[in-house]
Amino acid sequence: MLRNSIKSHLMPKCHEVQSVCAYSSKLDAIREKLREGPGLSDFIPEDRPKNWEEYEGKLKRERGDSERLRLPPWLKTSIPTGSKFSALKDQLRNMKLSTVCEEARCPNIGECWSGGKNGTSTATIMLMGDTCTRGCMFCSVKTSRAPPPLDPDEPVNTAKAIHEWGVGYIVLTSVDRDDLPDGGSAHFAETVRQIKIQSKEILVECLVPDFRGNRDSVATIAASGLDVFAHNIETVERLTPFVRDKRAGYRQTLKVLATAKEINPDLITKSSIMLGLGETDQQVEQTMKDLKSAGVDCVTLGQYMQPTRRHLKVHEYVTPAKFKQWEEVGLCLGFLYTASGPLVRSSYRAGEFFIASLLRDRKADSL
Numbered sequence: 327m328l329r330n331s332i333k334s335h336l337m338p339k340c341h342e343v344q345s346v347c348a349y350s351s352k353l354d355a356i357r358e359k360l361r362e363g364p365g366l367s368d369f370i371p372e373d374r375p376k377n378w379e380e381y382e383g384k385l386k387r388e389r390g391d392s393e394r395l396r397l398p399p400w401l402k403t404s405i406p407t408g409s410k411f412s413a414l415k416d417q418l419r420n421m422k423l424s425t426v427c428e429e430a431r432c433p434n435i436g437e438c439w440s441g442g443k444n445g446t447s448t449a450t451i452m453l454m455g456d457t458c459t460r461g462c463m464f465c466s467v468k469t470s471r472a473p474p475p476l477d478p479d480e481p482v483n484t485a486k487a488i489h490e491w492g493v494g495y496i497v498l499t500s501v502d503r504d505d506l507p508d509g510g511s512a513h514f515a516e517t518v519r520q521i522k523i524q525s526k527e528i529l530v531e532c533l534v535p536d537f538r539g540n541r542d543s544v545a546t547i548a549a550s551g552l553d554v555f556a557h558n559i560e561t562v563e564r565l566t567p568f569v570r571d572k573r574a575g576y577r578q579t580l581k582v583l584a585t586a587k588e589i590n591p592d593l594i595t596k597s598s599i600m601l602g603l604g605e606t607d608q609q610v611e612q613t614m615k616d617l618k619s620a621g622v623d624c625v626t627l628g629q630y631m632q633p634t635r636r637h638l639k640v641h642e643y644v645t646p647a648k649f650k651q652w653e654e655v656g657l658c659l660g661f662l663y664t665a666s667g668p669l670v671r672s673s674y675r676a677g678e679f680f681i682a683s684l685l686r687d688r689k690a691d692s693l
Contacts, residue, residue: 386642394632398643450497450533451484453517454510458501460571464560464600466633467501476506476513485520488528495682496521497556499533504573509535511543515550522551529553529682531596539578541585548589553685554624555586556596559617562609569603569638580620587621594623594662594681598671600630601649604641610652614659624663624681627652628670644668 383396457473458465477483488496498517503510511534518530531554537543548555561569563576579597587595597617599610610627617625627649632640649666656664663680 385645387639394635395640395643397631450499451488453480453484453498453500453514454503455501459504460502460573462560462571462574463569463638464603464630464633466637472505473501473503476503476510481513481517481520484517485524488521489524494527495529495531497531497533500535502535502571502573504538508546509537509540509543511537511540511546515546518547518550518552529685531556531681533558534582536574536578536582538573539575539581544582544585545589548586548593552593554594554596554681555583555590556598557582557586558598559613560598561600561603562605562613563616564609565603565605569600580616583617583622584620594685595621596624596626596681597622598626598628601627601644601652602630602640602642603638611655614652614655614661618659618661623661624665625656625661626664626670627656627666629668 381398383398385395385398387395454476455473457468457470459469459471459473461469484498498514498521500510500514514532514534518532521528521530530552532547532550532552533556534544534547536557557579559576559579560566560574566574566576583595583597586593599613601610614625629644629649630638630640632638646668649668649670653664653666656666662684
C-alpha cells in the first residue's frame, strides 16, 4: 500500500502530462518562428549613408559563404502602423480575404496599406485561398497538395470590399491551384466580372499563375474584362529550375504572356524579374529581350529578399544605381514602362499610376 502511495505521488497525473506536452509544442512553434524570422542584426539601428556609394557593407556572397548578407540601408523599411493600416487589415479579416502583401511578406505593405503619399490605401488581393499547390524557393506562401476548396462567395465579397475602398486601380493575384481542372481560371474571371459590375470605372490588373500553360484557362482570364494581364517570369532561364517550382517553366511563362496578347491584343501585358539570385547582366538583358519578343508591354525589376531561413539566400544586393541602368535598358528595348528599383514589386504603386493613366488615355482616344 505504501509502495502504491509513493508511486501515485511520483507519477505525473494525466492532465499534467498533457499540460507539459502542450507547453512543449508551443515552445517548438516559437523556436520555429525564431529560426525563420530576422536576426538580431536586422533590428540594430545604424547610421544610414547619404547615398548607396557610402555603404561599406558586403553586397555579394562569395563561393563557400554560409552566412546571410546583412540588409543594406536602402532596403530597410518602417514597421507598418497607423489607423488606415489597421482599418484595412480588419476589413480584410472580416471579409475573409487574403492578400499577397501579407503572405509574401512584401516590404511595401506599410506604404500601400497606409495610403502612401496620395492617401489612398490599396492592397493586392490574393484569390483562391492562402495555400499554394507549388513550392517555389523564393516564396513564403503556404503550400499543400490539397488546399481547401474554393470559397464560392469570394468573387462577390472581393468586389464589395474593393467598391468600399473606392480605389481606381486594383491588383488581383492568386496562388497556384494545380488541384483544379482549370487551375481556378473560371473563379478568377468571375471575380473580375463582379468587380466590374460593382465598380464600372475601376481598372483591374490580374497577376495570374501559368495554369500549366493551358490555352483555354489563359483565354478565360484574357476575356474576363480585365485591363492588365500580368504573369511573372521571376528570374533568368538558367536559374529557373532552382528558383521556381518544377511545374513552372521559363518558356511556358513566355508562352502564357504571348497567348494572352494574341487572344486580346488590347490588353496591357506585364511581367517581373527578381535580381540578386546569382544572375549575370547578360542573362537579365536576354530575359528582358525575351519578354519584349513575347509582346510584354511593361516590366518591373526588384531586389529578391529572402523571406525565411528556409528559402534561397540572397546572392547579391543590387545597388540603386544598377537598378537605374536596367530602367534605361528597358527604355531602349521599347517597353511602355519599366519600373526598376530595390523595393519595386510586381504590384508597384508608381507603375499602377502610369498604367492607369495610359489606359484612360486610350479610352479617351477611342471615344
